Amino acid sequence: xxxxxxxxxxxxxxxxxxxxxxxxxxxxxxxxxxxxxxxxxxxxxxxxxxxxxxxxxxxxxxxxxxxxxxxxxxxxxxxxxxxxxxxxxxxxxxxxxxxxxxxxxxxxxxxxxxxxxxxxxxxxxxxxxxxxxxxxxxxxxxxxxxxxxxxxxxxxxxxxxxxxxxxxxxxxxxxxxxxxxxxxxxxxxxxxxxxxxxxxxxxxxxxxxxxxxxxxxxxxxxxxxxxxxxxxxxxxxxxxxxxxxxxxxxxxxxxxxxxxxxxxxxxxxxxxxxxxxxxxxxxxxxxxxxxxxxxxxxxxxxxxxxxxxxxxxxxxxxxxxxxxxxx
Ligand code: 13P
Ligand code: SF4
Numbered sequence: 314x315x316x317x318x319x320x321x322x323x324x325x326x327x328x329x330x331x332x333x334x335x336x337x338x339x340x341x342x343x344x345x346x347x348x349x350x351x352x353x354x355x356x357x358x359x360x361x362x363x364x365x366x367x368x369x370x371x372x373x374x375x376x377x378x379x380x381x382x383x384x385x386x387x388x389x390x391x392x393x394x395x396x397x398x399x400x401x402x403x404x405x406x407x408x409x410x411x412x413x414x415x416x417x418x419x420x421x422x423x424x425x426x427x428x429x430x431x432x433x434x435x436x437x438x439x440x441x442x443x444x445x446x447x448x449x450x451x452x453x454x455x456x457x458x459x460x461x462x463x464x465x466x467x468x469x470x471x472x473x474x475x476x477x478x479x480x481x482x483x484x485x486x487x488x489x490x491x492x493x494x495x496x497x498x499x500x501x502x503x504x505x506x507x508x509x510x511x512x513x514x515x516x517x518x519x520x521x522x523x524x525x526x527x528x529x530x531x532x533x534x535x536x537x538x539x540x541x542x543x544x545x546x547x548x549x550x551x552x553x554x555x556x557x558x559x560x561x562x563x564x565x566x567x568x569x570x571x572x573x574x575x576x577x578x579x580x581x582x583x584x585x586x587x588x589x590x591x592x593x594x595x596x597x598x599x600x601x602x603x604x605x606x607x608x609x610x611x612x613x614x615x616x617x618x619x620x621x622x623x624x625x626x627x628x629x630x631x632x633x634x635x636x637x638x639x640x
Contacts, residue, residue, distance in 0.1 A: 316340050319347070326369035330576045339366050342602035346371045349609035355392035355415075357605065358384060358405065361551040361578075362571040362597040363396050369577070371605065372396060377552035378404075378450050379467040383634065385409050394608055395616070396600045400426045402616040403454045407627040417604035419614040421596045425451040425536075428506030429485035434459035437482050441502055446482045447472060448629065449489060451508075454618045456485075458625035462632035466535050467550035469493045475636045488512065492535040492542050510592045511536035514569050518590060519544045522567055526588045530563035534570040545569060558582050571597060 316324070320340035327336065343366065350357065350373075358381050359372035368375055374384045378401060385393065385405035392413045395402035400423055402416040434456055438446060448460035449469075457463055464472035466489060473481055474497055481499055483490040485506030494501040514537050522529060532554045533545035542548045547557055554568050555578055565586040568574050572591035579587045608614065618626065 317344065320344060323370045326580070327365045329580045330365045336366075339370075339602055342606050343370050345606050346602065346609060349606065353392050353609055353612070354390050355394055355609060356388055356390045357394045357396055358388075358401075359600075360397035360401060360597065361555075362573050362594055363577070363600055364573050364598070365576045366602060367396055367600060367605065368573070369580075371602070375577075377465065377467050377550045379465040379550065379638075380552055381405070382408060382450065382465070382630065386634070388412060392609075392612075394605060396605060397421070398423045398426075398596050399616065400451055400453060403618055403626075404450060404630060406616055406618050407454060407457075407623060407630055410623070410627075413612070414616045415608045415612065416614050416616050417601070417608045418599035421599045423451050423596055424509040425449060425486055425506045426453055426456075429456055429504055431455045431459045433504065434484065437484065437502065437504070441480075441482055444480050444482050444502065445476055445478060446484065447476070448484055449486050450630070450633075452485060454626040455622050457629045458622045460484075460629045462636075463629045464633055465550060467552055468633065468636060468638045469535070470496050471638050472633060472636050473497045473499050486536055488538050489535050491539045492537075492548060495539065508536040510571055510594045511569075512538060513592050514538070514541045516540045516544045519569070522588065522590055526565055526567065529565045529567050529588055530561070531567050531569060532557055537569055541569065554578075555581075558585055573597070 324336050356373040358374045382404050385408045393405050394415045395405050398421040402414050406414040445461045448463050450463050450465050483501040484504040487503045490501045490503035511534050531545040533542050533548045535548045567588040571594045575587040575589045
């Protein structure tokens with residue numbers, strides 16, 4: 314099989330992590346997706362955890378959960394393919410309801426979203442009257458609909474501080490809630506949810522890393538347990554990790570998060586060595602070139618939000634987007 318000029322040019326973007334022999338097997342899907350995007354008037358919004366061939370070769374907009382939500386509002390195209398997980402596609406649909414939103418694999422869930430139901434939120438409210446409910450975007454639209462406003466890992470501090478109250482219900486990630494409580498001094502009531510990717514990191518992993526890679530700067534995602542954040546040099550969302558590397562230019566860095574993150578950003582920062590301890594998110598990895606191509610060929614799987622939920626869930630997300638964030 315030979316590569317077209319277009320495929321050969323695109324390969325330059327991923328050659329740091331994708332062997333040429335593998336790219337040859339991908340090029341056909343990449344070309345088909347680019348063609349289908351034109352035919353369907355579609356854009357691909359891709360989370361930072363997508364594999365490099367998705368992130369660099371077919372995505373139109375990439376970023377963390379906050380950036381994808383902000384960008385979804387401004388999409389003009391008829392179709393949004395959300396290369397990420399189900400809650401991200403629901404958020405895009407809430408924010409731009411006139412668009413057709415597709416997800417490559419309907420089973421792309423999230424352990425956090427699955428940890429909590431609308432009834433759980435109502436029970437927390439009943440047990441804590443008058444305490445505002447701040448819900449992580451990693452939840453279903455039905456859970457968002459029971460909430461006062463949402464947050465992401467990129468704006469959680471600002472969202473909590475914007476309320477000006479001493480106590481909040483912050484759900485469903487017990488670790489994000491604990492980390493943000495320490496940063497803001499606001500008391501949090503939370504829920505026993507966790508990200509199955511980030512909860513597996515331990516302080517011992519960080520100690521091992523520092524021994525094996527002297528001088529390494531450790532950046533941890535705030536979905537990691539507080540004991541991990543304690544021994545890291547910095548904690549922030551996936552986009553904040555990129556900003557940290559861009560501004561501080563560490564010689565050697567470890568991103569304590571999902572595996573594709575380092576693969577995707579390494580090329581942008583040739584002066585930084587990326588040490589790659591990581592855990593895979595099986596839900597994110599359901600996005601493949603083949604599943605994206607299939608979604609665009611068949612115009613499946615469409616993500617919709619029931620009308621009785623959509624208005625209330627949209628309000629919670631829009632209130633989040635109104636909160637000013639320094640970054
Ligand atoms: P951010 O990209 O917003 O940091 O979120 C990480 C994550 O786990 C998304 O599912
Ligand atoms: Fe959910 Fe964690 Fe996967 Fe993100 S990385 S989708 S929070 S399970």
